[in-house]
Amino acid sequence: MRRVVRGFWGPRQEPAEALAARWSTTLTRFAELLPGAVEKTADDGGWTWRTADGTTVRADEKPLLEALRAAQAADDWSAADGTSLRLLAADPAPGWKLEIAGLAGGRPQYLLQSLVATIVAPDEARLPGADLLTVIAETWHPDYGDFSDREVTAALKKEAGFKIGTPSVGWVGYLSPARADRIPGGLADATRRLSEPEGGALLTIAQPGDTAPVVSAYTALKAAGALDALPQPMDRPTL
Numbered sequence: 001m002r003r004v005v006r007g008f009w010g011p012r013q014e015p016a017e018a019l020a021a022r023w024s025t026t027l028t029r030f031a032e033l034l035p036g037a038v039e040k041t042a043d044d045g046g047w048t049w050r051t052a053d054g055t056t057v058r059a060d061e062k063p064l065l066e067a068l069r070a071a072q073a074a075d076d077w078s079a080a081d082g083t084s085l086r087l088l089a090a091d092p093a094p095g096w097k098l099e100i101a102g103l104a105g106g107r108p109q110y111l112l113q114s115l116v117a118t119i120v121a122p123d124e125a126r127l128p129g130a131d132l133l134t135v136i137a138e139t140w141h142p143d144y145g146d147f148s149d150r151e152v153t154a155a156l157k158k159e160a161g162f163k164i165g166t167p168s169v170g171w172v173g174y175l176s177p178a179r180a181d182r183i184p185g186g187l188a189d190a191t192r193r194l195s196e197p198e199g200g201a202l203l204t205i206a207q208p209g210d211t212a213p214v215v216s217a218y219t220a221l222k223a224a225g226a227l228d229a230l231p232q233p234m235d236r237p238t239l
Contacts, residue, residue, distance in 0.1 A: 001125070003149050003208070005117040005132045007142030007174065008167075010234040011107035016072065019083060019105050020065035022139050026100065027059035027087070029135045030117065033128050037098055037121070040091040048090040056090065082106025082113050095122035104140070109233030112165070115140050130172045130204055137174045137194060137202065143230065143238040144179060146170035148214070155211035160218050167227040169218055171210070173203040175226055176238040182226040187217060 031038075031047045038047055049057050055070075057063040064085075071083050082103045089098040097120040104113045115136055121127060129147035136145055146152075148170025156162035167179070175183065180201035183191055192202045206213035221227045230239060 001121055001123050001149070001208075003119045003121070003127055003129070003147065005119070005129065005136060005145070005147050007115045007133075007136040007140050007145035008112045009114075009141070009143040009176075009237040010112065010230050011109065012105070012113060012237040013107045014105040016065055016068040016083065016105070017061075019068055019085075019102075020061045022104070023064045023068075023085065023102070024059050024061045025139045026115070026135060027064075029139070030098070030100070030132065031059065033131050033135070034098065034119075036125070037093055037096045037119075038089055038091050039093045049087040050090050052086050057087070078106075080106055081108050081111060095125075096120065109235070112230075112234075113237070115142070127208075129170075129208070130202060133172050133174055134194070134202060137200060141176075141200075141237070142174065143167070143176045144169075144227070145174040147172040149208070151209075152211055152214055155215055156218055159215045160222070162218065166229050169203060169205060169221065169227075170214060171204075171206045171208050173205060173217070173221075174200055175203070175221075176200045178239040179226045179228075182221075182224050184220050184224045184226075186220060190217070 046059055051067055057067050068083050071085055082105045084103045086101040100117045102115040133145055133147045144167045146169050152170050162168055177199045190203045190205055194200055205217045
């Protein structure tokens with residue numbers, strides 16, 4: 001099976017050091033939540049990751065900072081767009097693959113910043129979708145995010161008019177504080193407010209494989225204004 005865990009937000013300019021700290025927290029917490037995803041770990045139990053060019057890095061801030069600075073040294077890098085980094089977990093267990101890609105730290109007016117984890121796992125594996133999305137919410141403070149798959153996206157497009165690049169939810173969804181304030185009462189039982197400083201809300205809508213409740217929740221949230229797009233040109237990270 002293939003699952004994605006994602007967070008999206010608007011312009012938030014940050015130095016490479018701040019991004020390295022966010023990346024380090026994300027990788028460390030993902031490894032804790034997915035202990036069976038790799039076959040071999042370091043002596044301290046940490047995971048090894050590989051960059052797009054094959055460079056090996058650990059979840060420590062120093063090597064991640066070096067990887068981010070290497071990305072910034074590329075000829076096509078633009079500080080306005082943000083810094084892109086893509087990491088693949090090394091030594092995956094049979095049937096597993098984990099890739100995390102991010103674009104962050106920039107101030108683009110029309111391009112969303114993002115953190116996207118793509119997980120391929122054996123069909124019998126149980127993925128902690130809500131916990132993984134919470135990591136992204138607490139670490140990156142996105143505007144919105146989801147835990148879903150292609151089947152969910154296809155159902156939303158076909159049955160609810162969803163368009164790629166606009167706010168959405170999946171089996172689990174995350175909404176930033178201003179969006180969370182617009183969640184309709186009918187979804188109160190599915191909603192859990194996260195603590196400060198992010199203060200948004202996590203919505204546990206359905207079990208993986210069930211798309212009908214997601215379509216229903218999306219429709220209700222859309223009607224309530226909780227999934228309004230950021231005004232463009234964008235001038236802030238969240239609604």
